[in-house]
Amino acid sequence: MIELTRDLVDASALVERATSPRVGAVLMFLGVTRQFDEDRETASLQYEAYEKMALAELARLESEARRTWPISECLIVHRLGLVPLGEASVAVVTASPHRSEAFAAGQWLIDTLKERVPIWKQEHWVDGTKDWVHATELKK
Amino acid sequence: MIELTRDLVDASALVERATSPRVGAVLMFLGVTRQFDEDRETASLQYEAYEKMALAELARLESEARRTWPISECLIVHRLGLVPLGEASVAVVTASPHRSEAFAAGQWLIDTLKERVPIWKQEHWVDGTKDWVHATELKK
Amino acid sequence: MRVVVKLFAGAREAVGDSEISTEIPDNSSIRVLRESLLKRYPTLQPLLPHAMFALNAEYAGDDASIPEGAEIACIPPVSGG
Amino acid sequence: MRVVVKLFAGAREAVGDSEISTEIPDNSSIRVLRESLLKRYPTLQPLLPHAMFALNAEYAGDDASIPEGAEIACIPPVSGG
Numbered sequence: 001m002i003e004l005t006r007d008l009v010d011a012s013a014l015v016e017r018a019t020s021p022r023v024g025a026v027l028m029f030l031g032v033t034r035q036f037d038e039d040r041e042t043a044s045l046q047y048e049a050y051e052k053m054a055l056a057e058l059a060r061l062e063s064e065a066r067r068t069w070p071i072s073e074c075l076i077v078h079r080l081g082l083v084p085l086g087e088a089s090v091a092v093v094t095a096s097p098h099r100s101e102a103f104a105a106g107q108w109l110i111d112t113l114k115e116r117v118p119i120w121k122q123e124h125w126v127d128g129t130k131d132w133v134h135a136t137e138l139k140k
Numbered sequence: 141m142i143e144l145t146r147d148l149v150d151a152s153a154l155v156e157r158a159t160s161p162r163v164g165a166v167l168m169f170l171g172v173t174r175q176f177d178e179d180r181e182t183a184s185l186q187y188e189a190y191e192k193m194a195l196a197e198l199a200r201l202e203s204e205a206r207r208t209w210p211i212s213e214c215l216i217v218h219r220l221g222l223v224p225l226g227e228a229s230v231a232v233v234t235a236s237p238h239r240s241e242a243f244a245a246g247q248w249l250i251d252t253l254k255e256r257v258p259i260w261k262q263e264h265w266v267d268g269t270k271d272w273v274h275a276t277e278l279k280k
Numbered sequence: 281m282r283v284v285v286k287l288f289a290g291a292r293e294a295v296g297d298s299e300i301s302t303e304i305p306d307n308s309s310i311r312v313l314r315e316s317l318l319k320r321y322p323t324l325q326p327l328l329p330h331a332m333f334a335l336n337a338e339y340a341g342d343d344a345s346i347p348e349g350a351e352i353a354c355i356p357p358v359s360g361g
Numbered sequence: 362m363r364v365v366v367k368l369f370a371g372a373r374e375a376v377g378d379s380e381i382s383t384e385i386p387d388n389s390s391i392r393v394l395r396e397s398l399l400k401r402y403p404t405l406q407p408l409l410p411h412a413m414f415a416l417n418a419e420y421a422g423d424d425a426s427i428p429e430g431a432e433i434a435c436i437p438p439v440s441g442g
Contacts, residue, residue: 029242032235106243117358261440274440
């Protein structure tokens with residue numbers, strides 16, 4: 001399941017959906033809006049997407065992960081618009097019979113999402129300035 | 141925070157506790173009671189601990205993880221007693237500024253918990269038989 | 281042919297519009313499009329060398345030729361997650 | 362000295378009790394304790410070679426000597442998680 005949303009990411013609902021007697025391991029990663037990056041203070045993050053292509057790329061990620069690892073559940077939700085401090089911008093949930101595959105798939109999904117999916121983050125700093133993050137070097 | 145409990149593991153409360161503006165990444169692993177392992181059908185799992193030492197070992201795991209990675213939150217909850225199908229027997233939650241440390245710490249914690257912490261699992265099969273799992277080779 | 285290119289994030293703001301257009305020869309490659317945009321939209325100069333392009337919502341390399349009527353997008357370095 | 366050893370899981374069930382006791386010389390090592398238990402509790406034979414021991418809730422190697430009054434536990438291969 002892939003989703004772009006302008007609402008709060010409901011982490012509990014995602015975990016509940018992935019947890020079943022068919023799996024032995026459930027892994028969830030949340031990317032969260034952080035207040036301090038080194039010395040600079042963030043007020044919030046704003047996310048923009050090329051939505052049609054972002055959905056297509058996310059679908060390709062899900063297919064590729066399912067081909068590579070025996071995961072019985074793969075949930076990717078990315079939030080768009082304003083994401084306040086301490087709230088999740090992205091959730092990746094994987095479930096599998098054994099834990100190593102849930103970890104491997106989860107880490108690959110978030111790493112690859114950050115490389116490939118056409119979504120952009122704008123830092124809104126507390127001093128009122130804003131910066132689009134277009135660095136090739138990735139952070140969070 | 142470490143805990144042994146005979147109640148349901150409240151995954152949502154753990155995620156909520158770990159999610160804050162101080163972190164950029166939250167990782168949760170859940171170990172879940174699986175119905176089928178190859179062809180054999182499980183009815184439930186029963187967990188027993190040497191509680192005093194299990195708490196001491198879990199505390200050592202938390203300290204060691206905090207010394208190794210810059211994690212701002214480390215939550216480990218293990219359930220004891222009967223764990224029905226599809227319910228979590230263990231939850232490990234890590235939170236850190238960047239995602240790589242949350243993943244590394246989370247994976248190390250669950251791997252090492254399974255090697256070191258004096259907790260034992262008894263398989264209750266649907267045919268009514270029971271087996272303590274004392275194999276050195278680990279599964280889930 | 282006249283092509284329309286979708287812009288996002290920093291590229292959109294550099295130009296002040298979410299779409300731009302330029303004239304290129306029929307069957308041009310992405311490389312030709314990139315050069316044409318560089319000439320016509322100088323404010324894109326800092327970002328364009330680092331941007332990818334997509335044809336019909338799929339990444340396309342610099343050698344890909346642009347079909348008539350394709351949906352074209354300029355994809356500056358992404359930063360989702 | 363007389364020592365009491367806590368048993369868990371399969372070891373507890375093999376003996377039918379959660380504690381067993383045995384007589385060993387003062388300051389004996391874990392190795393001596395293990396051998397003594399093997400002789401006195403034959404139903405532990407399959408599990409004991411794979412079990413660890415703990416002194417006062419901490420793992421102790423076979424060469425560790427057992428202080429008088431220590432809390433001693435036999436730890437069969439663990440399977441939490």
